Amino acid sequence: xxxxxxxxxxxxxxxxxxxxxxxxxxxxxxxxxxxxxxxxxxxxxxxxxxxxxxxxxxxxxxxxxxxxxxxxxxxxxxxxxxxxxxxxxxxxxxxxxxxxxxxxxxxxxxxxxxxxxxxxxxxxxxxxx
Numbered sequence: 463x464x465x466x467x468x469x470x471x472x473x474x475x476x477x478x479x480x481x482x483x484x485x486x487x488x489x490x491x492x493x494x495x496x497x498x499x500x501x502x503x504x505x506x507x508x509x510x511x512x513x514x515x516x517x518x519x520x521x522x523x524x525x526x527x528x529x530x531x532x533x534x535x536x537x538x539x540x541x542x543x544x545x546x547x548x549x550x551x552x553x554x555x556x557x558x559x560x561x562x563x564x565x566x567x568x569x570x571x572x573x574x575x576x577x578x579x580x581x582x583x584x585x586x587x588x589x590x591x
Contacts, residue, residue, distance in 0.1 A: 471510050472511075472517065475500070475514040476514040479518060480542045483542055488538075490539070492534050493531050496531055496532075498511075521541065522537065
C-alpha cells in the first residue's frame, strides 16, 4: 500500500474508510473489517488501524459493538461531509484564495472554471446512467 509521507498513516486509513462511506461501499450500520483484517489489507501494524478506528469513533463515524466488531454510524455520511466541508473552508480555500490573488485570477474567472467543471461532471454522470 502506498502512503503519503506528509500525513500520519492512521489518518490516511481513517480517510480511506470515510471515502468508502461516501462512495457507498460502506452503508450505515454495516460491519467494517476487524482491526486485524484491515491491518493485513493495509499492510500496517494493528495498532495503527486501532488508532484509525479510535479517531473515527471519536468523530461519530463508526461505533463498536463489544465482541462483534465495528460498524458504520447511521449519520456517518452526514458527519463526514460536515467535517470535510469545514476542512475545505478553513484549510483549502485560504490557499486557493492566496494563489488566486498572487496570479490575478478574479472571481468571474473562477466561476467560469467552476461552471465548466460542473457541466463536465454532470454530463459524465448523465452518460453513466
